[in-house]
Amino acid sequence: MATTVEHTPGQAHAEHHEPSFWRKYIFSTDHKIIGIQFLFMSLLFLLLGGLLALVIRWQLGWPSDPSMPMPGGSALPESMVNSGIILPEFYNSAVTMHGTIMIFFAIMPLLVGVFANYLIPLQIGAPDMAFPRLNMASFWTAFPAGLIMVAGFFVAGGHSAAGWTQYPPLSANPEYTGVYMGQTLWLVSMIILGFSSLMGAVNYITTVINMRAPGMTWFRMPLSVWALFITAILILLAVPVLTGALILLLFDSSLGTSFFLPEAGGEPLLWQHLFWFFGHPEVYILILPAMGFVSEIIASGSRKPIFGYPAMVLAIIAIAFLGWGVWGHHMFQSGMAFTLGAGFMATTMVIAVPSAIKTFNWMATMWRGDLHFHVPMMHAVAFVGMFVIGGLSGVFVASTAVDIFLHDTYFVVAHIHYVLFGGSLFAIFGAIIYWYPKMFGRLMSPTLGKIHFWLTLLFFNLTFFPMHFLGVNGMMRRIYDPTQYEFLQPLQGWNTFITISAILLVIAQLIFAFNFIWSLFRGEPAGPNPWRANSLEWTAPSPPPHGNFDATPVVYRGPYEYSSPLSDEDYLPQSVPPVDEAPGGPPAPDDPETGDGESSEPASRQEG
């Protein structure tokens, strides 16, 4: 089972002469630098996506109200904002680009580009990725994709306005939206980004399979590595489907083909099937790594082994496997055959179960723990609380019957934001703060971190919880002006309330931005293991040098041996040799380290 490989010791890298600034920080092949490059890029996109959300909210809070001109609107061209009024063309672009940028250029690279790169080699005890140059190419493919996506805002006709889901014919025939160049740039950027994701995924999978340190068996891997590994498999299998569909859509919109256009026999629903065949695994790509990080942080913050490690791994695998069979639940009202709807309802209901298992296991990990509420732990626990809401609201729309009413309403908007913001983004904040000292050698300010956390938790809920009410009242997604509908007019107070909350939510993020930058220079020096955690990255210096470890670490146990009776401390790092080396030693019968047949000699040891 344990296919560990003796790889080149880290010293080989350390002997290299100091690379130039250009090679070290720009065209770097070091997985840590590449992860940090993705971090800076995707945080900038997160900010842009947040500002686009405010454009949407401003219009919904005070729809086309001349007495409430959009702040800064005069700086934008009249084709977007005219006398302070957001035009419907620009509104639709903002809706499209908020979704596109948040999903593909913020959350996905934050979870995968940043942390798969940064964490996998460090947590499995490898000096770098299996293919460092491919890794560099992955970033330098994502970067121009981002530039092309941003360029779409500056071309005549504005940016794509067909929604992030790009349903044809609206997206396939520029005459339906009036967007020509922007639509083409959107498609080209997304196609390029797909190649970046694939290069990353191949690398993560190969690295996890081949480059684990001696003793790092599959079931001694941290759950973050498990989650990233399974996510990489999902990316490898799902993204090509999207890329292929995007190429067909590009042909339709610029070369006059008719894959998705009905006039010449094309099929609009084919796009939806292809898009969601990618899109639902994508949802799990956007949550599984977050679940992995949260598992790390909750175990370390609770000073307790993760409850039911094998069940946690199986749940990740089950979600990934079942995730291929649920795409049709996005299409219950699409005109798809009703029997298919019933089948997809069944698979969708079942996939709720592994998510429930994970939630209960996180809670059981906290049960009888010794909970240290440092800032990453606060975010991780908030993730559990918010993910529960996102999961439960999903049950409503999983019912085909109830979905008839709730589909394409703000209920769905509330649901996705509880999963992707309350879930993924809280986990990302927690993970950035947790691994920041490893990345930069300094801790982020806990005081600023706590202020940011509480304000974010408060305004997140004030922004998104009332959206459930809007949806239950029938308010449609993506409409420009709900006050045109008499039955939605009583909701306008809620819309204004949500907008004010959303503005405060974005302002609260500036605290995080300030803390992030300030702590780079002024944060408290962290030392190798500020959280007294067990996994291998905490034995390397902070930040780890090129090559990561002075000597290849040897792993003796799972990553969650907190408060173990075998140690006087409340943690027991994976690479500390057992005190009692005698055969038939102390491990408890239900200990995951039994039965793996791996008893690597403690050859060369180092303490970070």
Added chain:
Amino acid sequence: MPWLPPNVSAHGGEIDGIFYVILWITVIIFLLVEGGLLWFIFRYRHKEGRKAEHTHGNWKVEVVWTAIPFIIVVVLGAMSWGPWSAARNPARAPSDAVELAVHASQFEWQVTYPGPDGELDTGDDFEQRNQLHIPVDRPIRIHLSSEDVIHSFFLPHFRVKQDVVPGMEGQSLWFEATEPGEYVLACAELCGTGHTRMMGSVTVYPAGEFEAWQARNAASN
């Protein structure tokens, strides 16, 4: 607190019923889980001398909390089958319905009514833009088609929503109104710049009055 718009359709009550069953179940789970989480946060917060219990799990409780959600979702799925099939199974479309045709285009709903002969595609058909007129307490069947992009035919008070896909033949939906009055027809799928104003009115006539309206309009056509 604003809530579900009043239901004025025959099938909507069952859909709302499932909504409320799910609501109760999820509210109870929500309170138990979030309450438990808050209790753990308080009860097991770090104190001097506290030592966490060293346990790796307990398969018995894990089986229990795998089985319970499984049973709940299977029951909810089974409950949804009936109204879903009633609303969407073509074999269950009413045969004695008042038949109308709705043609969607950017950004309007063109409604075609049968004249006094009660049949579509005959010489006495007439059209109304953005106005859906229907009788109360009689099954209505609407044949849908789209001129350009995907629209979604949404009647919030009737718990009706159906995407209208260009090029897809034979799309239809059916329902029965239970209360005379004025309601709204909206587009629920982003369909372009004018999506937000793709709106129509729905007029439900008391028994007998629909035929009078129909005859009046057919004659003036």
